[in-house]
Every structure is written in structure tokens, then in C-alpha cells.
Amino acid sequence: MRHAATAPLLLAGLMACLPVQAADPADVPTVHGLALYDEPALPADFPHFPHANPEAPAGGTLTRAAIGSFDSTNPFIIRGTPATDLTVIYDTLLAANPDEPFSLYGLLASGIRLDPERQWIEFDLHPEARFHDGEPVDAADVVFSFETLVEQGQPFYAAYYADVVDVRAVDADTVHFDLAESESRELPLIIGQLPVLPAHYWEGRDFEATILDPLLGSGPYRIAQVEPGRRIVYARVDDYWGRDLPVNRGRHNIARLVHDYYRDQTVALEAFKAGNLDLRIETSARNWATAYDFPAAENGFVERLMVPDGQPAGMQAYVMNLRRETFQDVRVREALNLAFDFEWLNRNLFYGAYQRTRSYFENSAMAAKGLPSEAELALLEPYRDQLPERVFEKPLPMEQPDAMRPRLAKALELLSEAGYVVRDGVMVDAETGEPLRLEVLLFDTQFERVVQPLLRNLAKLGIQGDIRIVDVNQYLNRLRRFDFDIIVGSFPQSANPGNEQRDFWTSEYADVPQSRNLIGLADPVIDELVDTLIAADSREALDTAARALDRVLRWGFYVIPQWHLGQTRIALWDKFGWQEPFPIYNLDLDAWWIDPDRAAMIEARQRSR
Template identity: 50%
Template sequence: MKGAMRCLVCCLFFVAALFGGPALAETQRSHAITMHGEPKYPAGFKHFDYVRPDAPKGGSLSLHVVGGFDNFQPWLPKGQAAAGSQGLVFDTLTVRSKDEPFTEYGLLAESMEWPEDRSWVTFTLREQARFADGHPVRAEDVVWSFKQLRDKGAPFYAYYYGDVEKVEALSERKVKFSFKAGDNRELVMIVGQLPVMPKHYWDDKPFDDANLVPPPGSGPYKVDSFKAGKRVVYQRRDDYWAKDLPVNRGHHNFGRIIYEYYLDQTVALEAFKRGDYDWRSENNSKYWATAYTGEAFRDGEIITEEVTHQNPAGMQGFIFNTRRPLFQDPVLREAMTYAFDFEWSNKNLFYGQYKRTRSYFQNSELAATGLPDEKELALLKPLREDLPPRVFTEAYQPPVSDGSGRPRDNLRQAQALLKDAGYQVKDGKLHTPDGEPVSFEFLLYQPAFERIVLPYARNLKTLGIDADVVRVDQSQYVQRVRNFNFDMMVGGWGQSPSPGNEQRGYWGSAAAERDSSQNYAGVSNPAIDELVSKVIAANTREQLVTRTRALDRALQWGFYVVPNWYLDYHRFAYQSRLAHPPLPPYVGFDGATELWWDKSAQ
């Protein structure tokens, strides 16, 4: 009988092995996690290819910020945190490379372990990891940081970590994240991006108190001095525990990083030309075309440079707040897209520098083009009831004008749409089918956008639509956007080469109902919720591309925005004493804090 039982156990053991049973679930242990495929850099690599590993250390970098700040707690959904108060001060479990679509390498974590189905991940912390006050970084800090961000942080964190079922410290240096059932390959990487904070520091103080006392971090810099709302200075830590790690070689080269605060961009630009700060990324086409002139530019003291990149451009647009009854009609939203004359704006306001945005994943292979292919249709057809019919029959394209500034043909098409939907013009004013006048407020805080929005409002006036352009200060603007207290605004959503869980915060129905979320448009559609889930569950790059394109189509035909424009290159201006290596394809607007250096420090 014992022999028979032993034989049965052996058979069960074999079956479990053959069919991947839980008793024998294979796990992988590595220095890096990639979304799809294998990491570019093997264990024991010396440094990333795109850095200058022997870049001189020292000198300074001064940057500008428009607005103000009132705290050093960037994870809280209130107040305005000081620039640099997270990325410069707090390390994360892993760090992302800039020459791969999505691969994370260990920073606080020396290694990661996960099963094939990615239902959990375990991080083993480096023994030498330390906070600036000397306390070691331990698993309990990771657990505590996660719970505080999820429960008391900005709503973004709750959505981002929504599928984490449990986090637990297995030992002093080992922490495990377990995930809810379902396919979510990205979660093992998302939790690696967690900023880890010192639990002991908050033992006797509330975590959600936004104040001007800088907490100790584990990152390369610490706050050296500040003047509230005006200036903050960070000093590179000579005792930074991770300065010699491969992921950090060639990074964090400046001895001091200074953020100067200005009331508006015009004042900030003039200050830059005077030499009051060192580096800026320009997002105003008029400034780029006309303002970067003078002796400092002729003599080479200030350098201007355009650097191409492969980052998805995302979507910037005039965003409808569909929580407003007026904008719940997609016909009105579509009609209003015809009033924006991009071709005229690009020629007369942007100096021909921009391209028209048509996708929420513009400038990438993720953008939907043409009609949906068979693989996309397999995703879209079961959701047909909740999708606009044109998702299946037409390729989306924003209206194109004659560039005259008075797009009469486009406005006639808008009038026809509105008339067919029951809208009427009475005494020069457009009224809804229910007899309500079509009027709304366009919220701004950037003065530069008035020259763009006012011509748009003038064309809307031709349709009988009253758009009152209102500009407020930045603090009021931020508060109103957080509370969705606007009708229409300029805004957007950045995208990565590997979209995933953040899409829930952008388009999810739950996010539409929660203040401070990034679902500015109030998108709430079960079909879009399902497509977002499909994107998150993609197991291969091919699946991710197909599913993201299907999501893109649903968003395009929802008319949640009037699409604006994009660039496929960065525009930098900087003092000639600064230098950078050849920038990698996925480099972002990091303000030069990561890869650049000060030549005068040599």
C-alpha cells in the first residue's frame, strides 16, 4: 500500500511538472525585468551605453519653473510640491533604461524574482542601501511606502497599484508583492517604480501633511536650501550609497541643482537670456522661432539644439469635460472640431514647426491608422454595442482646412451635423435640441495659449457658440482641474512606448468619478474599460500594439478632444559650459538633471 501511495505521489508530481501545476511553478531571478523579450544589458554590465561614464562631477545646473511651491511631498493630492523633490531625493526599487521600450533594472533592489505567470514579484534589497540620515532601507519601508501612497497619496497611485492584492516583508531585505487574478504583466515592473520613503521618519508625524520640511530620501541629492515659492537648491550627496552602481554611472553629475521660480514664461525667457539660469526646454514655437537671438547666441555663449526622439507624443488637445451636460453629446463635440483651423495656426502662429495630432499614441507604432485589421476587429466586435459605428467603417482624421483662418467649408460641415442632430440657431445663438443655449467657459492659465484659443472661439462664434476664454493663475487652475471644475481646457496625456496600467487613470470609468484623477475628459464607457484591460493584459509586444490601436480607435471616435499638434524632436537651449552625450531614443524632458554635465567642473 505504501509502495502504491509512493507511486501515486510520483505520478502526481510528474503531472504537476508536465502541466505547470502550482507545486512546480517555475520562477525567474534576475537583475532586470523587461515587458517583452530579454533585457539589453546582462547581469554585471558596467553602465548604460548612452551615458558618458567618466563625465566630470561637480559644477551646477540651474533650471526654471513657472509658478510656485508650498511643500516637499510630491505624492500628495494637495498643494504644489517643489520641483525635483521626488526624482532627485528618493530612489525607487528599479530604474528604467532609456534605449529600450520598457525594461527596469535594479536600483534599491539587487535582484527580482517572479513566476512565469507574473502573479507576484519579490525584490531583494541591497544591503548597502541607506537613507540620507543613515538608516538602512529595509522591506518594512517598502511596505509602508506602498500603503501610504495607495491610501493617502494622489489618486494616480490608487489606479496604478489597483491590482496589487498584498505586499509583505518576507525578511529584513526581501519584500513580496502579490497581485489579483488576471493578466497584468506590467505590474511586476510598475511596483518596481515605487518611491521608497523612510517609515521611521513619519512614526511621529502625519504622512499627508503637506509642509516645507524636506524628509530624508535615499536618492543622489538632498535639499540644501530654499525660499518658499521662489527657489530651491539641491546638493549632490557625497555619501550617496548608490553612486557607483552600473545603473548610476554617468548620471547625477552636477554638484548642485537649482530651480528658480518665475511668475510667467515671458519673464522666465528673458531671465534665461540674461544668464540667470542655464537650461530650458522650449515648448513655445513663437519663442523658438523669434526669441532666441542676441549677442549671447551669436557668440556661442548659449546653444540652441533640436534632438529627434522616438517617444510617443501622446495627445494634447482642447479637452471637453463630458461630465458637463452640454458636452455629453458627441455630435456637438465632433462639430466643434471643425472650428479649429490647425493649418492656419501652424502657418501664422507656430512658424510651420508642428504636425497635426490624430492619435492618442502619436509618433509611435501604437497609433491606429487606416481601418482595423482582423486582430483588432476580434477585440472590437464584441464591444460593438458601446462603440461608435465609425470605429469599424472609417479611418479617423481630424478636419483639414484651407489655412485661411476662416474655414468656411469646415464650418458648413459642422452646421450640417448640428442641424441633423436637432440644434437650432435663434437670434445668432446656437441652441441644443432641448432649447438650451450652447455657451461655455474655456479655462486657461498660460498666456501664450490665448493667441491660439481666441481664433478658435471666433470660429465657434460663427456657429452660434459662445466660448468665454477665462485665464486664471496657476494655483487656481490646478485646483479647478483637480476638481474637474471646468468646461473645456488645454491639456493632454503623455504616453510611454509600453502603455499599461496608467491607462485606467486616463480613461477608466472609476477614474472619471474621482477628483484629482487624470481622466480629465470624464471618459466613462464599458467598451473602453474593457479595451484598457486588454492593453494591460497583453502578453507580447504584438498583442500590445494591436490592443493599443483598438483602444486608440475607440478614443478617436469618442471626440473627447479637439486634437492639437505635436513635435517629434526636443528643443533645447543651454549655456555652452553644459554638455550631454548622444541622447537615447526614449530620452524625456528630464531637465538635464540625469545625463548632462558641467564642462567647467573638469
């Protein structure tokens, strides 16, 4: 009897070890869209995104500020400082609906076939798809784009598409991607986000060289004017092949998108007040509270909006560079965290506008809270010997004294344990006598006032801190080489984190120039937790994996978390139209338009001044 019962179990075990048989593409139905979980919300015959107005007027100009300078029109490579907004000239295979957590619908692709076992995905291309020079967009362009970006583009692309085994053109209008058995649910969707470049244009050109040419794309805008370091202008493509696709109808209405470059945000704000800029996304709480009482605003020509943001807040923080010996001791990193006084900043500089950020997945169900759940423990227990006891035994958010005096006292204890002592008012290494010194690297002068209070608290501990402000180009060059002690960095998160987490946290990208692993993390436990997150096959599994990763990152004290605001602050001259309600997950300025009557009124006002 025992053998009779065991035989089916053995057979089942052997079957489970066999490779999954991928379906034949001919047997897989063609669909109009993909969702990470379940089905896309919009049917195959949807006319347009709900927040877009197909009757919106076309025309007008939107002028915005960019800060710093630029010397390249290629946004995909390591070299150079690219101009802003360059992706508007390119189409992708699929387009996201900003009103859904993660659903994509056909753009260049007219149809999608996804293997039920997620071993491959195929896209049928629109036969009408054209680059701006009239040449058709075909499968060979998709293959070229994928291979070029992965092999010659920024490290992000290699991380993002790491589990793509092969890509090939089935015919002129069909492209096929073979996928590794990584169990990454999002991989088919992020392949759909691939920007498609013209292979014929790049033939004979050096893709990795900085360039200022008006590059060729197939998107709703083309580059119309390039003034290096000063201005870039995009013009609406009148004969854009995809104008009437459901994902585009009622969008890309504005005729000219202008980005003028300014030295810093202070100058840009004055340009907005003078009417030289049309719209401004305000990042300063002080400016929002005090800087918009000028006559045009008081007379109703300028409007301010607070648009809710349904995405996780992510992590904005002071990022410590683990490649520097100073930050390799977790006790030093924790001590620096204790010296940060968010409540003072929020009360004295931010007009009470912000909330303290604690989680890498703040403002979402993915943020770790309390002690680890049973599901989290199942992921963390295999690494118990490699993780601090606090990961398992201490609840989140972590307990810290509210007042600065006991916080600084605790910081002194930690620094003493790490081998530092105070001599003549200076914190030094007890063995070498070297001072504990750090530098905060910035490119925006308006952040200097925010850093100063942290440095004052560090000075009370005897730590020597400086601020170094450099221009944007120098800042980016230093960032590429990881040549910094501390920077203000951010790790944005979507409602469905996935492959991009490799670029943020994993060992493979710790020393790759221009990767987003700013911290320099090279921890095998974090690597495996990232793999677990990427492989999550349900919303519950994704949330659990994100919480486990969040818990390990937070107890590592790799950054000093700052603050977040669950809204986007927009100041604008009152010539724009939009349709409400706004999409839940992303602000979509592409669905806005310019009201010709209100624009004429504002232009007349400017001329009469």
C-alpha cells in the same frame, strides 16, 4: 471511439480551469533586470548605461525655471501644489534605461525574482542602501511606501498598482509582492518604479497634509533650500550610497539643481537671456524661431539643440469635460473639432514647426489607421451594439473638409441635429433658449494667442467662448475638482502603455479628485478595452489592443487634438557636457555634466557685464 477522443479534451479543459500554480521563490533564479518582452539588453555585469560618462566631472549648478508657485514638498498627495523635481530625493527599486523601450535594472534592489507565471515578484534590497540620515532602507520601508501611496496618495497610485494583491517583508532585505491573475505583463516592472519612503521619518506625521519641510529620501539629491513659491534647491549627496551602481555611474554629476519660480514663460525667457537661468526646454515654436537672436547667442555663449524623441507623441488636446451637460452629445463635440484650424495655426503662429496630432498613440505602431484589421475586429465585435457604426465602417484618419467654410457648414449641421439653432447670431438650445457657451481655462498667458483663433471660428457658429486665465494654484485646485469646461491637457504615452491607462480612461477614476481621467469618461466598453491592453502578452497583442482603444476614443470626439513635435528643443548656456548618441526613448539630463572651464568663462562674462 468518440468517447476515447473526447476524454483527453475534457481533461485538458478541466486542467485549464484550475488555478495556475505559482513557483516557489527558492526555485526561481535571481536576475539583475527586467524587460517587458524578451530579455534586458544590458548584461548582468554592465558597468554603466551607454549614454553615461563615468569620467564626467562632478560639480557646478544647473538653474532652471519653474512656472507659478508651490506650497508643498510632498509630491505624492492630492493636497497642495508640490515643488518641481521632488522625486530626485527618492530612490526606486529599479531604474529605467532610457535607451530601451521598457527595461529596468537594479537600484535599491540588488536582485529580482519573478514567478514564471507572473503571480508574484520578490526584490532583494542592497544591504548598503541608506536614507540620508544614515538609517538603512529595508523591506519594511518598501511595504510602508506601497501601502501609504495606494491608500493616501494621489489616485494614480491606486490605479497603477490595482492588481497587487499583497505585499510583505520576507525579512529585512527581501520584499514579496503577490499579484492578481490579471495577465498584466508590465505590473512586475511598474512595481519596480515604486519610490521608497522612510517609514521611520513619517511615524507620527500626517502624510496627507501639505508640508514644506526638507523631506527625507535615499536618492542622489537632498533638499537643500526651500523658499515657498520662489525657489527650491537640491544638493548632490556626497556620500550617496548608490553612487557606483551601474545605473548611476556617470549620472547625477551636477552639484546643485536650482528651480527658480517665475510668473509665466515670457518672464522666464527674459531671465534665461539675462543669464539667470542655465537651460530652457522651449515649448513655443515662435520663441524658437525668433527669440534667440540676442547678443550672447550671436557670440556663441548660448547653444540650441534638437534632441530626437523616440517615444509616442501621445495626445495634447483641448479636453472637453463630459461632466458638463454641454459636451455629452457627440455631435456637439464633433462640431467643436471641426472649428479647429490647425493648418492656419501652423502657418501663421508656429512657423510650420508642428505636425497635426490625430491619434492617442501618435507617432507609433499603436496608432489606428485605415479600417479595423481582423485582429482589431476580434476585440471590437463583441461591443458592436454599443459602439458607433463609424468605428467599424469608416477609415482613420477621419475625412474632414480642408477649408474652414465647408468645415463650419458641417459643424452647423451637426449642431442643428443636436437641437441647437441660431437666433440673433447666437447659438442657443432650441427648446430652452440657453446660449451655447464655453470657457477655456488656462494658467499660461502664452497659450492665449493659440486659443483665440478657435474662439473666433466658434463665434462664426454663434457659440460664445471665453478664456479664463488663473494662477497655477487656482488652476490646479479647479482641475482637482474637475471645475472646467475645456482645458489644454495631455495624455503622454510610452512605447509600452499599461496600467496608467486606467487612470486616463476608465469609469473607476471618472470622479476621483486629481485623477487623470480629465475627460470624465465612464464607458464600460472603454473599460474593457483598457483591461485587454493591460493584459496583452506580446508586442503584437499590445499594438492591436492599443489600436482598438485608439479607434474608439477617436470616434468619440472627446478632445480636439492639437499638434506634436518629434523632438525636444533645448536652449542652454554653453557650459554643459554630454555623451552622444542621446538615448533613444527619453532625454536623460541626469547624465549631463558641467564643464568647469566653460562654466568659468561664462561666469566671467556675466561678471564683466
